[in-house]
Amino acid sequence: MxxxxxxxxxxxxxxxxxxxxxxxxxxxxxxxxxxxxxxxxxxxxxxxxxxxxxxxxxxxxxxxxxxxxxxxxxxxxxxxxxLSKTHASPSGRLRVDVPTGLGRPLIIPALPAFFERYPEIDMELGCSDRPVDLIEEGVDCAVRVGSLPDSTLIARRIGTVHSVICAAPSYTARHGRPQHPQDLMQHRCVNYFSAKTGKLFDWDFAKDGERFQFRLPGRIAINDSDAYTAAALAGMGVAQLASFMICPYLQSGQLEILLEDWRVDPMPMHVVYPQNRHLSAKVRVFVEWISELFADHPALQLHAAYCPKAEEASAASSLALQSVAESRA
The missing domain is CATH 1.10.10.10 (Winged helix-like DNA-binding domain superfamily/Winged helix DNA-binding domain)
Structure with missing residues (x-):
């Protein structure tokens, strides 16, 4: 044996x-x-x-x-x-899980640079807002947004996600614009619920030392970020969206920011992987790559007060991705 x-x-x-x-x-x-x-x-x-x-x-x-x-x-x-070149030239299958809202607009467009640098790695990329069990499902590492529950996972912070309150012009034309977070109690809101627990997430607001956190009324609750964005675009109610997701729709006029003077608590972003495991070369290089990608990505630096014009955003994003690729070359 x-x-x-x-x-x-x-x-x-x-x-x-x-x-x-x-x-x-x-x-x-x-x-x-x-x-x-x-x-x-x-x-x-x-x-x-x-x-x-x-x-x-x-x-x-x-x-x-x-x-x-x-x-x-x-x-x-x-x-x-x-005793080999594995560390310098990592290879093999790499299983990664990322939230839908990060995967489609930010991670996938940058992956060609990753594969150019590490051509012997094959990736299985899961994109969903469901928190996977890395051990049970055989996932090497995952990107997660928000506070991390107590767990046995090793976590490395790789960025911060800022969010804003917004709605489609068709919604505000019918229901008006809230002037204060408490006004939202009289509005229709698009809620988000946990795919793991089914619990609705609270909304939070802060301004000049004043703070509110409560659950808001709504006719629909969703557990997928792409579907959540689609509901906001359809005029189904007020939504709380990440700044990097809302920017293209602000530029096109499909969404508008509400409660501009109020801040939503930023959410930490981590890459996590199991402890008591050897951190293989392929996992190590992915962790380093995505840390660098998000450290300088212009979309993650956006706050409610600023959204560049479409051509500026495209140029900035391309420059950032080129910088990451050159730094790894």
């Missing part, structure tokens, strides 16, 4: 939470995975996993062996990378 392979499969089974998901992720027959784990237990003369028809769990010996396996496998990968 290949002991290192058995260790890798054991770790994958624990991380995936079952034999079937582990076998699928490694493209191996489930019977092969089960046999290798049984042989591993027989060779060690200990029981590593408690098995039921619905789930698995680690025994006390299994938990200790799992931690040892993580360290051993990380050391092996470090040794391999130190």
């Amino acid at each position: 290949d002991k290192l392979q058995a260790m890798e499969i054991f770790v994958k089974v624990v991380d995936a939470g079952g034999f079937t998901r582990a076998a699928d992720s490694m493209q191996l027959p489930k019977a092969t995975v089960s046999t290798l784990i049984r042989n591993l237990e027989a060779g060690l003369s200990v029981k590593l996993l408690n098995r039921t028809t619905r789930q698995i769990s680690l025994t006390a010996d299994g938990a200790a062996y799992y931690e040892r396996c993580l360290r051993i496998l990380a050391d092996v990968r470090d040794a391999e990378e130190s």
Whole structure:
């Protein structure tokens, strides 16, 4: 039995939470995975996993062996990378998950520069506002906006997202413009709800030391940023949108800013990846690349008070992407 392979499969089974998901992720027959784990237990003369028809769990010996396996496998990968060109030329499949609102307008247009720099990396890019489970779903890293819940993930802050209150002219023509956040209680608002918990998000406003945070009435609640933007454009109500998303629609006149003097709390943006894992070269270079991309991206510097003309925004964005590409060359 290949002991290192058995260790890798054991770790994958624990991380995936079952034999079937582990076998699928490694493209191996489930019977092969089960046999290798049984042989591993027989060779060690200990029981590593408690098995039921619905789930698995680690025994006390299994938990200790799992931690040892993580360290051993990380050391092996470090040794391999130190003797090869993997670190300089990372390769392989990289699974990344990003919010829809960031992926379509900001990340995907910049990816040609990433692939030009790292031609041996193949990426699977998931775009959704659903918070994925990185361990269970086999995702290498993810970009997340907002405060992070307590978790075992390593997080690196890569930027800040600013938001504004806005509505379509067709909506304000029918319902007027609010002059104060409390006026929104008499308006129709487009709410956003968590894809994970189903809970509606509160709205927050701040000005000169005065602060409000409350839930607003609305006929529709949405859990996807593209659909949320579409609802605002359709005149369905007042919305709270990221500045980088609203700018093109301000330029075209499809949306207008409301409550200009009031600030919405900015949201932190992080790239996250599992701890107790070797940070592979492909994950490392992606983390560095996206950190640099967002550090200087003109769209993320926009606040409610300023939105450049279309030609200025296009030129600034192209210049920023060119600068990132040159810095990595």
